[in-house]
Amino acid sequence: MKALEVYIGEGFAGPGVNAAHINIMIGPRSGPVGQAFTNSLSSPSQGHVPFMVVAQPNVPVKPATLYVNKADIRGDLHGNATWGASQAAIAKAVTEAMLDSTLPPEAENEWCIVTANWVNWSCDDLDAVYENNYAACKTAIRAAMNGLPALHDVAKIKDQISNPFYTPKAKAA
Numbered sequence: 629m630k631a632l633e634v635y636i637g638e639g640f641a642g643p644g645v646n647a648a649h650i651n652i653m654i655g656p657r658s659g660p661v662g663q664a665f666t667n668s669l670s671s672p673s674q675g676h677v678p679f680m681v682v683a684q685p686n687v688p689v690k691p692a693t694l695y696v697n698k699a700d701i702r703g704d705l706h707g708n709a710t711w712g713a714s715q716a717a718i719a720k721a722v723t724e725a726m727l728d729s730t731l732p733p734e735a736e737n738e739w740c741i742v743t744a745n746w747v748n749w750s751c752d753d754l755d756a757v758y759e760n761n762y763a764a765c766k767t768a769i770r771a772a773m774n775g776l777p778a779l780h781d782v783a784k785i786k787d788q789i790s791n792p793f794y795t796p797k798a799k800a801a
Contacts, residue, residue, distance in 0.1 A: 637772030642760030675700025
């Protein structure tokens, strides 16, 4: 695959209120992803404060990864799900991708990642939030780095477009 400045991926995992949806941008710090990273980190907005993903306090993951929450924080459980379970899951998925060579060696110090993460306000199980965010992030990274889905795969489902929040009704013949 041709080297790109921006790798884009998406991942969705899990059912119901503990499901995870992640959009991801990966690329060199010197390019558009680095610019998005810098702009996002320096421009928080009401309810959306991007933060660095850490494996543990004072140990940010490699490559540098920014967590951008799609849902404003509403209550202690939702905060713990976002800042705790979801962030930890992202940290694990990014670290594994770096260590298993899903990400190239130069990603360690020359690239960055921006994730946009949905954690439902009604989530009720931190372990499920963790597992679903881990699976969704892993899927998003692999999709980004492999240019997935392929156009022929999208073409196969063009008449069955749906998502967890809406499925069009079949038209009468």
